[in-house]
Amino acid sequence: EEEERARHMEPVLRRKRRSQRPPPVTLGNTPLERAYRWYTRLSGPHRRELYRSADEGVDLQRSDIDTLPWIRDGALLDFALLGQMLEDIETNKKRGGTADDGSGTMGTANQAERRRLAYNWYKKLKRPNHQVFVKLVEETFGTNLQTQDVDLLPWNDDQTAIVEARLPKNLREGRSSRRKSIGHSFGK
Secondary structure, X not given: XXXXXXXXXXXHHHHHHHHHOOOOOOOOOOHHHHHHHHHHHOOOOOHXXXXXXXXXXXXXXXXXHOOOOEEOOOOEEOXXXXXXXXXXXXXXXXXXXXXXXXXXXXXHHHHHHHHHHHHHXXXXXXXXXXXXXXXXXXXXXXXXXXXXXXXXXOEOOOOOOEOHHHOOHHHHHHXXXXXXXXXXXXXX
């Protein structure tokens, strides 16, 4: 009976642990994403310190700061709610596909950028399999990736490696071919 109860409580405890840690920073340009990026850059300051930063001229408005889910009179963020809000933004971007996310780029362009970022991290992390890559994204805060970004990559059937032939041509070629084409255009 005790073992069954522990197994039943595991999803609840996993959700609780996830809600207590900050969600990953996203690359979007919505007021919420912009405010959260500044919140993390400044190491989680109090709301009034963020207001001061906005007044000092950083690319942040007071109205952006007010989109964050503050608790304890502006001392902390409700990370569970923030994670849900950021997830909703990403879901809306993916669902719309071409809907403008406020960043000045269309959703499809943002998806291509996120795929490029995921592929670059895939190479930096020495080509992990899907499961390991997702775990690294969930446990690491410096990648600017979300688990959905890992799924934008073309994995093989076993999800042990990326099928590079199915990547967009610009990702497969990488920097060296861009340099060659630039050098060639200047007569080198």
